[in-house]
Amino acid sequence: MAFSTAGQHVAEPERARRDAADVRQELEEAEPDGSRVLDALKRLSARAGEVTAIVEVIAQIRGLFI
Known part of the structure; x- marks a missing residue:
């Protein structure tokens, strides 16, 4: 299942939310x-x-830890 918005989608939205929550918590x-x-x-x-926007933000955050 995928979450769609403006022609874009996130695969496995429930797991994506959990991953985002893991990042926030940590x-x-x-x-x-x-x-x-x-x-x-x-x-x-x-x-x-x-x-695209999410991927760009993730890349910037990852840059803080590399």
């Missing part, structure tokens, strides 16, 4: 685990591969 930690954030972002970018 970033709220005093010392976030960069590898956990990167793993969640990698999964999220795979699910949202066709949603």
Whole structure:
């Protein structure tokens, strides 16, 4: 199942939301685990591969941890 918006879609929207929540939760930690954030972002970018704006933001966030 995919979530569609303006001709773009996110594969597995429930899992994409969970991945985004994982990123938010980890970033709220005093010392976030960069590898956990990167793993969640990698999964999220795979699910949202066709949603350009999301992929660009994910790339920028990943850049903070690499």
